[in-house]
Amino acid sequence: MMNKKNIKLLKPSVFFILIFSIGVSCKKKGCMDPNASNYDPDAKKEAPCEYTDFDKSEMLTNICDNYIIPSYANFNTQTSLLKDKVTAFNNSPNTNSFVELKNQWQETLLAWQEVSFIDFGPAEYILLKNQVNLYPIDTALISTNINSGGNYNLESATNYDAKGLQALDYLLHQPLLNDQQHVDYFTNSSNAASYLNDITNDLTVNSQYIVNEWHSYQTNFKNGEETNAQGSPVSNLVNGLCSYYETYIRKGKIGLPLGVFNGFSQQEMPELVECYFQQQSLPSAIRAMESLKKYISGISYSTSQDGLGLDDYIAFTGATQNGSSLSVVINNQIDLIIDNLQQLNDPLSSEIMSNKPAVNECYSKMQQLVPYMKVDMTSALGVLITYQDNDGD
Amino acid sequence: MMFLSTIRFISNGWVKDLYVLPKYYFTYYGFDWVKPFSENSMYLMFGLLLICSIFIALGLFYRLSASIFFIVFTYIELIDKTNYLNHYYFISLISFVLIFLPANKYFSLDTYFKFTKRQYKIPAWNINIIKLQLGIVYFFAGIAKLNYHWLFEAQPLSNWLKHQTDLPLIGGLMHYNETAFVFSWGGALFDLLIPFVLLSKKTRIYGYMFVIIFHGLTSAMFPIGVFPFVMIISTLIFFSDQFHEKIIRFLKTIFRTKHRNKNVKETKEKFTLNKFSYFMLIAFISIQLLLPFRYLLYKGNLFWTEQGFRFSWRVMLIEKVGYAQFYVHEPKSGRKKLINTNDFLTGQQEKMMATQPDMILQFAHHLRDHYSDTTIIEKNGEKIYLNKPKVTAEVYVGLFNKGSKLFIDPNVNLSEIKRGYHSKSWILEYEK
Incomplete structure (x- = not known):
């Protein structure tokens, strides 16, 4: 009985072998692969394809050595300089040293924007983004801490919204106070002066921690090229980038204050902008987007030399969006966002109220980048935004 | 085998992630009444699966264990379609079939304790239905691969393989599109032909080598959990009874059981199914043969709309x-x-x-x-x-x-x- 069945069922298999051989012999000859280095769209005769192999390890090494390490080093330098300026100001409080302190705060904030989206590994262990630049800050808690006379633990998560660069934004740009009045405020309150010193010191501790950790972390990062599975460097890089962009740039910097997430009323929430007290939110947003573009493109932090980056990796996979190369589409979208941001005016908190259509337009450009990165980029790179294995269906 | 798999599931903390933490569950249409119990009861369920899988393997209270295993396992899978995987469906089906098979009649504790009479021969359909079940899995997985994207664009493999350039030995080949085509066509042929290759005595051993290579390779390349190992173990069923005798003899020498081997002679025995069982068997098989084709009733691209996608052995297709x-x-x-x-x-x-x-x-x-x-x-x-x-x-x-x-x-x-x-x-x- 079994033999009969066998013969019967062998027939279709012979049939499939036939189909297979026909299929192979009919396959169009010529190098039809747009990813090949010798790709010729008009080729009609057979020409063997040549490929430049994509070196993932080289990409990781480039991103690590030429962007991550130097940008973190710079952030660490800036926080140290900030600490120096705070010390200088506390030693001789006057409007000159105060303006110097404010300028260095601005530099440090911009240096932060350049590393903010490296949101994995050491930065993730200590929730760096929450410790360095959480907003809106809690001004009441800051006052309570200052008045407590040193009785606070800045490492505690409950104090994350009373410290960091945004707490400094408040302390250095208190409403209705001019420079001289700020100087007076800190000279009259030794508690406030030491709080200024403590939260600046906290920044240096965290930035130094990151630099130290990357010293050892980079070995695994550069050599983790075998897979893009969860926990691999490529997966960490892409997941950190996507989630930071989606939540902290698109939503945090523009969407939330614009009211997109504010229920049915969609009422603007201008007090949610970054640097609400300085009233200069756009430089940070623009710097974040410019740096994000460099990071994706594998451009060197210090020399601006273009090395292997995620954009080259995406190009290697041949992923397209609406007929164009995905890496080009993403790049253009980032340019468009920067362009839109540059057309807005600070203070952003007023612009949201007075020029809402322009901010809406900018937000919708930022929104469009989310599926490009979260859907198209992740699937091109074979990166899952997931925690559990699946069989692909 | 299922014991290890359940252990893996529990130790990865998935019970909590999948059946305790979610506030909402995507139930199956028609099975909306299937809801998870409390956290402790869910762990109890998985504990029950562990015990049943041991009892099934030992052949102790076999029929009861198999029934409980099937019910509990299927219940867990029905809670949330987020967690649908083809091999979970496979396990449900097999455990259902096992309930009706006298797999405890020969080498089992049930016979040791004399709960059931030892039986040296079972009707051929008992083995064949499992063979058929496995054959369906492979063959339909193969048919599912016969589509434009798989055959003529080598998608999705051509994309996935590009991230495998760091595999030992064959990694260097991965960025060639030809490699993706070889893998695509090879995979489709493998799935379509392997049931027949395994059925034929002559080719069986080569077929099994292919099974090991194929599943070993996919396991190394993709995060697909236990599926490859389930299939590697399951396909052993295609080997002859002499082969399994040898394994059992080997196991017996390990455990030094006192049972003496009696030579089993192949004799054909007449066996008749009653009408009801016969009908059930036909229904069980034909449902499975028809389900994968239900997508033909829907308009549009199957991979885009996914109407009629599940329960059809469409593995690693999109x-x-x-x-x-x-x-x-x-x-x-x-x-x-x-x-x-x-x-x-x-x-x-x-x-x-x-x-x-x-x-x-x-x-x-x-x-x-x-x-x-x-x-x-x-x-x-x-x-x-x-x-x-x-x-x-x-x-x-x-x-x-x-x-x-x-x-x-x-x-x-x-x-x-x-x-x-x-x-x-x-x-x-x-x-x-």
């Missing part, structure tokens, strides 16, 4: 990622609120839902029910009463790296669309 935003509308003023999906779903649920229309609809209904007949107090103090809110979704899906695009009609009111197996016309067309 590269599909989605991103969904839901809006609840206030009909009176036409204002809408963007829903934070994280408030309702886990990351895994959100990810699986974003590409599957039936789940999108289910979640929209959940939102409708959640917001129906409620008063919402806005941050600015405004009170908004929702009677039966309109729910819409803006979903972007990318298939085979051709670029993300709108997946469903962003204007359609999902709260008024009925669930079910009818064609979903609100899915936008997939244009190549």
